[in-house]
Amino acid sequence: MDHMPENWGRPRSEIYGVYNSAIHNAGPATHTQQPSITGTSVIALKYNKGVMLAADNLASYGSLARFTDQERLIKVGKETVVGISGDVSDMQYIELLLERLIIEDNYEQDGHNLRAPHIYEYLSRVMYNRRSKVDPLWNAILVAGKKDDGSPFLAYVDLLGVTYSSPSIATGFGAYLAVPLLRKIASDDGDEKKITEEQARAAIDECMKVLFYRDARSLDKYSVATVTTDGEVTIEQNVRCKDMSWRFAEHIHGYGTQKM
Amino acid sequence: MFRNSYDNDSITYSPTGRLFQVEYALEAIKQGSASVGLVSKTHAVVVALKASGENIYICADLVVIRSAEELGSYQKKIIRIDDHLGIALAGLAPDARVLSNFMRQQAMSSRMIYNRPIPISRVVSAIGDKAQRNTQTYGRRPYGVGLLVAGFDETGPHLFEFQPSGTVLEYFGAAIGARSQSARTYLERNFDQFPEASLEDLVLHGLRALRDTLAQDKELLAQNTSIGIVGLDTKFTLYDNDDVRGWLEKLGNVGSTRGRRPPEEREPEATEDAPVTDAPPPEETDTVEPIETDA
């Protein structure tokens, strides 16, 4: 019997050599300095009966299209959808937090359910607190649902804890490519009242197509979620970009088989 | 001389399964002036009788300040917790302050973390749990105060009664404190009218119930009455002093009508079982007599 506790539970020296104690005090604790596997834009806009949002199914590892069926729109509680871009492992951790949140809220069974504004506030606190520890969750998040008064709710929070809301929002590349298109129909508060579900869907599909054209970390397969002000949530999966035309590529140097 | 050896701490059962310290705490509530609460479909109301200095207990061993009434100020009986929530108390006011501070913290963190007014039932069960811990932890004392919690949330108006034992129950109408049985009698006779009552009628029902808890020669005054109102599109509002005057004018008779109701206020069925008498009301019989001997 070895009576030295420090030797217990370690690889046996006679087989593996003497344990190198430098291993367990190798440097300071490290925090996320950069994302690794990432999801690209999430886009969303309000319309007359709720909020519609979309995110493609790609999880990239740098420029490698690593996973091509990653779902990034998450239903939270009964009538909220959260769309997450950025680091996928952090996204999965946020999913865990939200699942725990909803389960614990349901324990009470008292008729009170967390809705979009409440889930949004909770996420904002989590994101800001993590950034304040300089250990951020590397994501930009959209929260969609309905407000206490029954009108559509849409808001943004990111790894810095920065928050804002607007009738149309997009994260990542979508902020440059999709927002100008979405703002054509939903620019100011109240504009959403004039937008039908069909118009909203057409705008979302158009934006996802444009993003697939120009965002090199995107995919032509995506999910579209709607949250209505009646509290109904639908997530349509495996939607494909339609009616694409790559003819513009013929004139762009660097595409296809052109010679120098 | 009897000596009760089962009330030296709050965690030891008597052989008959009672926790005397908890029962004494319940007694402390009865020493405080009364509070009454009631709910309609849209509002929750609490009304309370403020004791003047001479009746306020200042600590657990029931030391009483016996100052001249004019020299002492009136006690704070209704406390705002949040925009949608407030409490009325009976018993040891300092204990209520500790509980109300805790409730305010809970209400604030609900707003900070979830941007949500705290659901009434949740803040009430939080203080229920807190009180229960004192009945099961050696060296601690149960709270010596009862609370009526009135609030309005997504699920409508609510009225809860909190007791030092950790019991919390929801009511349509409730009364705690000295002579509160008289108020409960009023509530029991009238509670079927509460759901549809207008806010004004609801407050007047509350004041009538409260008025029945008054001692013989006392009246509801602007100085000794507090009213708290909360409900649909109404943030918790506290009426004190001059703000109460208008309500008392609407009430009219501000003295106890117990046992000698004026004819215009007498209800048909009440006439039979409420004999007109000038005799003082019978002593309440629900006091605890710790008369167990050493086993």
Added chain:
Amino acid sequence: MYSEPYIEPASAHSAGAPIEHRFNPYSDNGGTILAIAGSDFAVLAGDTRHTTGYSINSRFQPKVHALPCDPPIVVSANGFSADGDTLVRRLGQRVQWYSYAHNKAISISACARLIQTMLYGKRFFPYYVHTIIAGLDEEGRGAVYSFDPVGSYEREQCRAGGAAASLIMPFLDNQVNFKNQYDAQTGEPKAVTFLSLEETIKLVKDAFSSATERHIHVGDSLEIMIVTKEGVKVEYFPLKRD
């Protein structure tokens, strides 16, 4: 630690060396704010544009807030909006707790000192904001207090903060405190007098219209909070959206 902007080494890409990233816990969300105190009123105005870099995140994200107290105090913390929002929310709850603890509403001078302790409390990881509060003092006069990110503060007649502060402040010196204005006859500096509420609001609108012309992070719409003894009134004024 965070005062120096991180500059990526120019050689990193070409050399094929790993690109060094460091998380920067701050950003700048643009916008500008402005407060002017009058004889018996105070105004605090802010545009509603919210930006990161060259992107307009929202055209309507109000950043001037009324605190839960009476007499009212309005507050805005402009700069890094996550810090600003956090500061304002925390302040709101501190002000509410003050009223519980002291059984009276907080005075604007006490509120100013409270903000200084909150800001200085994060001296070594500051709230990256320029904070301004406006309201009435204990004598009922208009009061404006402004703060730097770590809590230095001062009561002033007027103050501009945020992205276009440097554009608006000289204009205010001239138009509110009559700096560089002289009496044509005597050559004496023009005597300082209080502006009326109407003049003040005109001045605020002019200041923001001009700042919108010259600053890309200012625009969309203007929210003006007016504090008088009657309470808080809010006025909106459209700004250019380009």
